[in-house]
Amino acid sequence: MLRTRYATLCDVLADQARDDPQRRTIILINEDGARQIITVGELHREATAVAYTLAAVGIQPQELVLLLTHYSRGLLAAFLGVMYRGAIPSIVSYFSARLDSEVSALRVRDLVADSGARAVITAPELVPRLTELLIDLRCQVLNSEEFIADAGSTLAPAAPQSADAIAFIQFSSGTTGRQKGVPMTHGLVLEFIDTLCRVYPIRTNDVMVSWLPLYHDMGLITALLLPLLMEIPAVLMSPFYWVREPVALLRAIHEFNGTLSWMPNFAFNHCVRNIRERDVAGLDLSRWRAIINAAEPVRDHAMAAFWHRFAPYGLARSALKTAYGMAEAVLAVTITQTDDPPRVDWVRLAELQTQRRAVPASAGESGATSLVSNGTPLPSVTLAIVDESGATLADRHVGEITLRCTHLFNGYYRRPDLSAAVLQNGRFHTGDIGYLADGELFVCGRKKDLIIVGGTNIHPEDIETIADGVAGVQPGRSVAFGVMDDRLGTERIVLACELRPELAAEEPQRIDRELRRLVLQHLEVTLSDVRFVERGWVLKTSSGKITRSANRDKYLHTIAATEPT
Amino acid sequence: MTRTEIRDQLKAFICTELIRNPRFVIADDEPLISGGLIDSFSLAHIGVFIETAFGVYIPDNDLTVESMDTLNQMVDRIQQG
Numbered sequence: 001m002l003r004t005r006y007a008t009l010c011d012v013l014a015d016q017a018r019d020d021p022q023r024r025t026i027i028l029i030n031e032d033g034a035r036q037i038i039t040v041g042e043l044h045r046e047a048t049a050v051a052y053t054l055a056a057v058g059i060q061p062q063e064l065v066l067l068l069t070h071y072s073r074g075l076l077a078a079f080l081g082v083m084y085r086g087a088i089p090s091i092v093s094y095f096s097a098r099l100d101s102e103v104s105a106l107r108v109r110d111l112v113a114d115s116g117a118r119a120v121i122t123a124p125e126l127v128p129r130l131t132e133l134l135i136d137l138r139c140q141v142l143n144s145e146e147f148i149a150d151a152g153s154t155l156a157p158a159a160p161q162s163a164d165a166i167a168f169i170q171f172s173s174g175t176t177g178r179q180k181g182v183p184m185t186h187g188l189v190l191e192f193i194d195t196l197c198r199v200y201p202i203r204t205n206d207v208m209v210s211w212l213p214l215y216h217d218m219g220l221i222t223a224l225l226l227p228l229l230m231e232i233p234a235v236l237m238s239p240f241y242w243v244r245e246p247v248a249l250l251r252a253i254h255e256f257n258g259t260l261s262w263m264p265n266f267a268f269n270h271c272v273r274n275i276r277e278r279d280v281a282g283l284d285l286s287r288w289r290a291i292i293n294a295a296e297p298v299r300d301h302a303m304a305a306f307w308h309r310f311a312p313y314g315l316a317r318s319a320l321k322t323a324y325g326m327a328e329a330v331l332a333v334t335i336t337q338t339d340d341p342p343r344v345d346w347v348r349l350a351e352l353q354t355q356r357r358a359v360p361a362s363a364g365e366s367g368a369t370s371l372v373s374n375g376t377p378l379p380s381v382t383l384a385i386v387d388e389s390g391a392t393l394a395d396r397h398v399g400e401i402t403l404r405c406t407h408l409f410n411g412y413y414r415r416p417d418l419s420a421a422v423l424q425n426g427r428f429h430t431g432d433i434g435y436l437a438d439g440e441l442f443v444c445g446r447k448k449d450l451i452i453v454g455g456t457n458i459h460p461e462d463i464e465t466i467a468d469g470v471a472g473v474q475p476g477r478s479v480a481f482g483v484m485d486d487r488l489g490t491e492r493i494v495l496a497c498e499l500r501p502e503l504a505a506e507e508p509q510r511i512d513r514e515l516r517r518l519v520l521q522h523l524e525v526t527l528s529d530v531r532f533v534e535r536g537w538v539l540k541t542s543s544g545k546i547t548r549s550a551n552r553d554k555y556l557h558t559i560a561a562t563e564p565t
Numbered sequence: 566m567t568r569t570e571i572r573d574q575l576k577a578f579i580c581t582e583l584i585r586n587p588r589f590v591i592a593d594d595e596p597l598i599s600g601g602l603i604d605s606f607s608l609a610h611i612g613v614f615i616e617t618a619f620g621v622y623i624p625d626n627d628l629t630v631e632s633m634d635t636l637n638q639m640v641d642r643i644q645q646g
Contacts (some may be wrong), residue, residue: 033626099599243605245625266606274609276616279625454606488606509590513600520601527601529585 007163008186010084012229017044025228027256028073029237029248036073043077050081050147054119057140061086062166063118067144068092068108068130070123071238074144075214076224078121081147083168086161090117090169090181091215093524101126103521109133111171111179115413163187169413170217170327172457181413182217182327189221192330192407193229195380199337200290208234209258211242211249211267216455217327218295222262246271247279250310254283261288262323264295264455268302269489272309286314294323294332295455297443298372300344302489317341324374324443328428330407333383334375334441343373345442356398358435358442373440381405384427385436396437400447401430449548451482453525454490458482460548463527466518467497472511474498477538481552483560485528492528494555495519499532508532531559571619572640578614579636583607593636608633619643 006012016023021041028036059065065082067089069075075091082089092111108120112134119140122130131141167186171179208227212219227234235252242248249271252258293303303320311317318339325332336342347358349369361368377383384392385399393399404427411419422429431450434443451458463480467473477498482491495515499508512530519527539550572593580589583603597603608628616622621643633639 240605244608244628246609247625270606270609274606274613276613276622278622512589513602516601518601520599526604 006190008083008161008165009167009189009225009229010080010161010186012190013040013044013047013080016040016231023231024233025231026076027233027235028076029235029241029252030072031238031241033248038073038076043080046073046077046147047080047084050078050121051084053142053147054082054085054087057119057142059085059087059119059140061161062088064088064090064115064169065119065121066090066092066108066111066115066117068094068120068122068126069144070094071214071236071240072144074147077147078144079168079214079224082121086165087118088166088169088183090115090171091220092171093213093215094123099524100521101129105129105133107522109137112137112139114179115169115171115181161186163190168220170215170220172327180415180418182409183413184327184330184409188407188409189225189330190229191380192332193221193226195378195407196226196332196335197230199335199378202230202232203259204232205257206230206232206259207256208232208260209249209252209256210234210261210263211237211239212263213239216295217331218262218264218455221331222260222292243270247275250275250280250283250285250313253285253288257287259287259289260292261290262292262294264490265293265298265302266296266454266488266490268293268306269487272302272305273487280310280313283313285310286316288315288319290321291319292321292323292335294325296452296490297484298322298342298374299484299486299489300370300372301486303342303372322372322374324441326430328409328422329381329403329405330409332378333381333403333405334377336373336375342375343440345371345373345437347371352398352444358396358398358437360396371442371444374434374443375441376439377403377441378405380407383436383441385434390424393435396435398433398435398444401432401434401441401443402427403430404428449481451480451491451493453482453493456525458493458523458525462523463493463495463519464546466522467495467515470511470514470518472500472503472507473515474500474535477535479538479546479548479551481548481555483528483552483556493519493525494529494531494552495527496531496533496538496551496555498535498538501535531555566619568640568644571643572636574618575611575615575636575639575643578618579603579611582614583610591636595636596634597636598630598634605630611639615639615643621646 017040023040024037025040026038065087067078079089121142121144124143124145127141127143163186166183169181169183171181210223212223214220223236235256321336322342323332323335346361346363346368348361349367351357351359382404384402386402387399408428431447432443433445449460460480464478467478468475480495483494485492515530516527541547581587612623612628
């Protein structure tokens with residue numbers, strides 16, 4: 001329905017602002033717990049002010065504008081305002097209190113240099129330093145707070161565009177040269193939301209509640225765009241706030257009659273482990289009808305523990321759902337499409353690992369493992385599990401997940417080399433490994449050595465490169481990999497390094513700290529385990545390449561196996 | 566409980582449970598979160614531990630990187646009750 005009526009996301013909002021400007025579209029919970037209610041009319045006006053300012057400073061349609069600011073009203077208006085100008089917004093992870101702001105600023109410079117961004121919209125305190133850093137890159141630095149003050153304009157959007165224009169870009173995490181931009185057109189986003197809402201109809205009393213960051217596809221689509229387009233309110237809070245105060249999510253569900261949320265698996269564990277009983281007392285979670293677990297491997301344990309913990313507060317078992325997808329297909333390609341809990345498939349571990357087959361086993365049987373269904377494909381999607389030669393495999397045979405869909409991207413931003421590797425004859429190769437059984441998708445792992453921590457993808461080579469640069473570490477003899485941690489509900493990062501011989505006794509502890517500090521500053525993740533291993537421990541292939549899966553197995557069977565968990 | 570006892574229990578919890586290395590030596594004034602030793606999710610977990618171990622409830626909005634980054638800061642906060 002949306003598809004036939006609108007060409008671009010801007011058209012939808014402009015229409016709403018004209019027809020029902022007083023509708024409350026966003027309730028923003030600030031870090032101090034204060035609430036801001038934003039109407040469609042206000043959001044439209046503020047976005048329009050941004051669009052006019054961008055035009056005035058010479059930003060042209062389809063030029064890239066990075067948004068680097070607090071989770072705030074200004075960020076929402078800036079995102080939409082850049083689109084109103086016809087330019088391309090990309091939200092970048094904002095500096096957290098843990099990070100050294102100079103290191104972060106230099107990363108922004110790298111991203112501007114790589115991406116050709118023409119402007120950065122940022123918080124006032126970052127304007128002077130970024131201006132200095134970006135001046136020679138012909139990139140303007142604009143103060144995010146100056147638009148709001150100027151929001152009196154009620155003119156229509158400046159640049160209506162076609163459905164094929166790029167609406168926004170999402171950059172993956174990674175160090176210089178490894179950041180991949182996924183561009184999405186207006187038409188593809190509208191097509192996806194239309195499809196999702198046909199499978200999963202939105203009700204008039206639905207309320208989305210989200211703590212997800214907006215620089216991630218799951219946050220941008222489910223927290224901001226879907227509610228906006230489907231005309232339901234969204235209650236939004238900053239991820240920093242939620243990490244500190246996980247009960248804030250449940251309070252918002254209670255207070256605003258929240259019905260829908262999307263979040264990655266670790267969030268279920270964070271709520272179960274770190275919300276105190278006294279803080280939940282009296283909350284009513286009975287209206288929460290869909291909590292969709294996506295963006296990292298889904299664990300049965302996490303969802304079951306979440307339901308047991310919060311069922312006494314009215315949480316329905318049928319609310320727990322799963323999905324699987326990627327930014328390249330806007331967000332999701334499979335989702336739980338029934339009211340039953342996601343199916344749990346018990347299979348024999350030996351056959352899974354050695355024969356790449358998912359042979360059914362009984363629940364809890366020795367030598368068996370369980371996987372949670374990621375749901376069935378959306379009607380817009382055709383999945384195929386393929387072997388290394390590209391041949392399609394039968395049910396319960398494990399291979400790479402590939403897909404075609406009507407909301408698939410056209411390629412990475414300015415990276416035809418990367419695009420050619422994943423898009424073959426219109427079929428997207430996800431790099432994920434899984435199998436189909438009775439139409440349901442089960443994801444088992446990844447072809448590449450990517451580590452997923454709390455929904456964020458980390459490239460192990462970035463960590464190894466940092467290790468190689470630390471004095472005392474033997475260059476080329478470090479390996480990083482992820483190990484699933486069921487207490488946390490996500491992977492934890494292990495870094496095993498060989499050290500140079502004849503180091504002073506106090507050196508290893510200094511190196512340990514240095515590694516942890518640098519990885520945090522550059523990649524915004526914390527190393528869970530730093531291991532100094534003896535010379536020759538790190539396994540390489542005959543051609544001298546690090547094999548991360550072999551090193552992970554060695555770690556699990558030697559080091560981790562001898563320690564209590 | 567004395568300051569030293571509180572500190573030692575906290576330190577043991579952080580090294581064993583969060584850093585996962587009981588032999589790790591952390592200094593009392595060492596930045597733990599901004600130093601990359603523990604992540605910000607751990608702060609909420611430390612809040613739960615403090616209530617169980619010392620009977621002190623620290624509201625979530627006091628569990629910030631700025632106010633709970635070092636062992637000294639945590640012990641000070643626990644002693645305030």
